[in-house]
Amino acid sequence: xxxxxxxxxxxxxxxxxxKNILTQNGFEVVGEASNGREAVELYEKLKPDVxxxxxxxPEMDGLAALKAIRAKDPNAxxxxxxxxxxxxxxxxxxxxxxxxxxxxxxxPERIVEAVQKAA
Amino acid sequence: MKVEYISPFVTAAIEVCQMMLGITPQRGxxxxxxxxxxxxxxxxxxxxxxxxxxxxxxxMSIFTADKIASQMLGTTIRTFDELAASAIAELGNMIxxxxxxxxxxxxxxxNLSPPSIxxxxxxxxxxxxxxxxxxxxxxxxxxxxxxVGLQERTK
Numbered sequence: 696x697x698x699x700x701x702x703x704x705x706x707x708x709x710x711x712x713x714k715n716i717l718t719q720n721g722f723e724v725v726g727e728a729s730n731g732r733e734a735v736e737l738y739e740k741l742k743p744d745v746x747x748x749x750x751x752x753p754e755m756d757g758l759a760a761l762k763a764i765r766a767k768d769p770n771a772x773x774x775x776x777x778x779x780x781x782x783x784x785x786x787x788x789x790x791x792x793x794x795x796x797x798x799x800x801x802x803p804e805r806i807v808e809a810v811q812k813a814a
Numbered sequence: 815m816k817v818e819y820i821s822p823f824v825t826a827a828i829e830v831c832q833m834m835l836g837i838t839p840q841r842g843x844x845x846x847x848x849x850x851x852x853x854x855x856x857x858x859x860x861x862x863x864x865x866x867x868x869x870x871x872x873x874m875s876i877f878t879a880d881k882i883a884s885q886m887l888g889t890t891i892r893t894f895d896e897l898a899a900s901a902i903a904e905l906g907n908m909i910x911x912x913x914x915x916x917x918x919x920x921x922x923x924x925n926l927s928p929p930s931i932x933x934x935x936x937x938x939x940x941x942x943x944x945x946x947x948x949x950x951x952x953x954x955x956x957x958x959x960x961x962v963g964l965q966e967r968t969k
Binding site: 705706707708709711751752753777778779780781782783798799800 | 830833834886887896897900901903904907908910911912914915918919923925926927928
């Protein structure tokens with residue numbers, strides 16, 4: 696069965712770009728969130744296999760959303776996808792259970808690889 | 815305003831433009847301004863907090879904004895809609911995020927606000943009288959002006 700994916704990014708451009716890459720590679724995008732709070736709500740409702748999570752977003756940022764999702768589902772598979780590649784931020788995300796960390800701009804193959812790694 | 819704050823932005827802008835737009839910008843003449851001010855038609859504004867505080871503005875003409883958005887979306891845009899605006903905003907976010915990553919490796923830990931797009935010329939942001947360095951990047955899609963107004967947080 697195709698992996699079900701939730702995309703989280705405040706930029707419409709990034710949501711469209713990610714969705715195109717994912718659907719062209721046979722994955723199913725089941726939801727799109729434009730901030731962390733929406734992502735937490737949609738995660739509970741949709742139970743996706745993989746979540747793509749931006750960090751810099753209004754209302755609730757991606758690190759806070761990662762923590763909230765992992766608190767409710769310790770098996771949640773969250774991939775951070777952000778322009779912020781500081782070591783401190785990468786470490787914080789990994790410590791809170793992020794499975795992968797993709798720095799923008801990225802090559803489409805990097806996105807596909809991240810989903811394929813998810814069991 | 816230290817000149818060392820600006821080079822990570824120039825390097826990041828060149829790298830991101832190469833990857834996202836397939837172009838290599840040329841660096842123009844550096845200018846200093848007393849405050850943050852932009853006379854460009856389309857501006858991406860991002861706030862910086864942390865060990866350095868202030869604002870980054872990427873300014874360009876409407877013509878250049880259309881060209882950049884078209885290049886990013888892989889199709890010629892007819893109206894500058896939400897998708898086009900978010901493409902331009904994301905370019906600013908990527909350049910700034912990569913620049914802050916470079917600044918972090920030299921000891922300045924900073925965070926970024928989500929980008930805003932301001933359209934209309936001669937915008938002065940009068941609450942922030944931070945000395946600003948302006949560097950024009952000359953590209954085949956037009957000029958992209960980077961305004962870096964950062965100062966060390968007062969302890």
